[in-house]
Amino acid sequence: MTLAPEWETVVGLEVHTELKTMTKMFCGCANAFGAEPNTQVCPVCLGLPGSLPVLNVRAVDLAMAIGLALHSTIASSTFHRKNYFYPDMPKDYQISQYDLPINSGGYLDLPDGSRVSIERAHLEEDTGKSTHLGGSGRIHGADRSLVDYNRSGVPLVEIVSGPDIRSSAQAHLYASELRGILIATGASDGRMEEGSMRIDANVSVRKIGQPLGTRCEVKNLNSLRSLQRAIDFEASRQFELINAGGVVRQETRHWDEGLGETSTMRTKEEADDYRYFREPDLVDLVPDGAWLERIRDTLGAMPAERRAALRAHLTNPSPAQLDALDVVIDLGFDDYVLGAIAANVDAALAMARAANELATDVDHLANLTSDAFATTLTMEQSGQLSATQAKTVLLELLAHGGEPRDIARSKGYEQLTSAALGDTVSEVIAQHPDEWARYRDGDDKLAQFFIGQVMSVTKGQANGKAVIAELTARR
Amino acid sequence: MASPLRREDVAKVAKLARLTLSEDELDLFTEQLGQVLEHAKDIAALNLEGVVATAHPFGLINVVRDDVRRPSISRDAILAMAPDAEDGRFAVPRIIGEAP
Incomplete structure (x- = not known):
């Protein structure tokens, strides 16, 4: 069931992004995905008595970079303890920022021309990871839980948007653009499948022009697709409920990707009282002008600006060409494409080869110089190489490096000139x-x-x- | 000044802290904690005009460390301290409900 025409969906998103640091937020353990369980732990991130946290300066740098990219006000901030009991949080509190976050306010402009306000983007630490055994594999019905603390203490920034989003498609666009910004600032690798970017959606519905409706927070959104589906489901659920004379209860709901529906996790009456108080082991964080300038100097162009720069080289682009452009922006292939364009290669061809061939082997980009990419495409464009041959040469360059003409010759391609x-x-x-x-x-x-x-x-x-x-x- | 501490406030805080208190203990702690909070009235009675809130006695700011790896500790050593472990992980009783 879709919403009646005079109704609208209202969404605010909370995006958690793990920061791409070498070490954790408060200790020198590695911040790396995929290691053997509990091999990246120490007394600090295990919450053992007597251990003391010391803030990782790189996490602060990256949080400030995110704030600058989102046009936030970066100010003096403090750390608080958020108290709750759960096995993945061994200290029984999470160190987070409460009333004085490092970044407040700001906005994100989306490719469709809309603007979404940012309320805050604060620093906090990640929790460990629980696996629930037995039963259905879901938490309910599990006999026991196993906990890996490698992720415990990994630095996070939580970015909270205003309730400005009006559709699931816009939510998707926001999350996707934000992901691009997080990658562009170097703050995150944006890998949702590895959990380095996680999203909670606050969803409500209302008659247009009326005050905001009661919202439900939807958790467990592990992909942009889940985000979009969950918002559609939740908005319909609330609308049907109201339509049938019911009242939406403020609660936290769990998205089940398999069933394609949300279900109650806990209601507001059961909501935890976190008893925030100042973290006595950490002092105020006061970024001065010089620090801020240093971070500002390291920031490159953001995706919107880069997209516009490349888009200007395309005339009446097809949807496939725009998709290729998005991949180029997403994977940061701008220099390859711009280098090729400067060498008179057709922009659409350069973007297509980057989005299709370079994207297949991103781990070996160091083997491929911008010149070699441009040369290969010039050879293709002039007919010295067929499309298939040019692709083969690019893949060979990525795998082993070298010069395009040497590779073409060694494969016998140049005989056909x-x-x-x-x-x-x-x-x-x-x-x-x-x-x-x-x-x-x-x-x-x-x-x-x-x-x-x-x-x-x-x-x-x-x-x-x-x-x-x-x-x-x-x- | 906030209203005096009530017995149900103590019961709620105890529940949040996962403490099981007897009826007698609830009475005792309501009185004792109430006295601690009463003490705040002494400070509230002072003229604090222009006094900035102090969170740390030394006025330190920006205490940070470089993003440099330090050795983690051995998994065997750490799991040996746990009541139970399985597959290199800490084993805990079944979790009811999900993380907040």
């Missing part, structure tokens, strides 16, 4: 005089026949466009 191809085309024409006559009389379909013949003779190494150029020249 101009003269050789011209000879082959002439031979094929001579062998098929009838087809050639019909082609010259205007039967364009026969171009495909000749391309096929040339491909057959050259074992697929000819460039289709170059063959057509040769045919046209002789027509």
Whole structure:
């Protein structure tokens, strides 16, 4: 069921992002995903008595970078203890920021032209990770739980938006743009599948123009797809409830991806009283102007600006070309693409090769220079390499490095340059005089026949466009 | 000044702290904690005009460390201290409900 026309969905998002530091927030244990359980732990992150936290300066740098990118006010801040009992939090409190967060206010502009306000972006530490055994695998019905504290104490920034989002699609756009910013600032790798970016959605519905409705907080959104589906489900649920004369209860709800629905986790009456108080083991954080300037100087262009710069090189782009542009921005291939464009390579071709070929092997980008990328595409564009050959050369460059021309030669691709191809085309024409006559009389379909013949003779190494150029020249 | 500490406030705080108090203890702690809170009245009675809130006696700010790795401790040693462990992880009784 969708909402009636005069109704609207109102969403505010809380995005938790793990910061890409070498070490945890308050101790020197490694901050790295995927290690053997409990091999990155020490007395501080295990909450053993007598241990003392010392703040990681890099976590502060990255939090400030996020604040600058979101146009927040970066001010003096303090740390608090948020008290609760749960096995993944061994100290029985989480160190977080409460009334004085490092970043307050700000906004994020989305590609659709809308603006979403930011209420705050504060520092806090992550919890450990529980696995629940027995029963259905879900928490309810588990016999016991196993806890890994490698993640305990990993630095996080929680970014809280205003209730400005009006649809699940806009929520998706916001999360996606924010993810791009987190990657661009170097604060996060944005990997939702590894849990380094996690989202909670506050969802309510109302008649347009009326005050905000009662909201429900939806948790367990592990992908942008889940986010969008969960908001749609939750808004419909609330609307149906109200429509049937019911009242929405403020509560926390759990999204079940398999069932495609949300269910009550706990109601407001059961809500925890966290008894926040100042963390006595940490002092005030007071970023001065010089510190702020140092961070500002390290910030590159944000995705919106980079997207606009690349977009300007495309004329009437197709949806596929815009998708390629998004991948280029997401993976930071700007320099490759701009380098190729500067070498007169077609922008759409450069983006397509970056989004399709470079994206398959991002771990080996160091092997591929911007010049080698541009050279390969120039060779493709001039017909020295077919599309398939150019892709092979790029993958080879990524895997082993080297020069495009050397690779093309070693694979025998360069034999097909101009003269050789011209000879082959002439031979094929001579062998098929009838087809050639019909082609010259205007039967364009026969171009495909000749391309096929040339491909057959050259074992697929000819460039289709170059063959057509040769045919046209002789027509 | 806030209203005096009530017995149900103490019961609530005890519950949040996972403490089981007897009826006698509830009475005792309501009185004792009440006396502690009464003491705050002595400070409230002073003229604090212009006095900035103090969170730390030394006025230190920006105490940070570089983002440099230090050795973690051995998993065997740490799990040996736990009441129960399985598969390199701490084993705890079944968790009811999800993390707040």
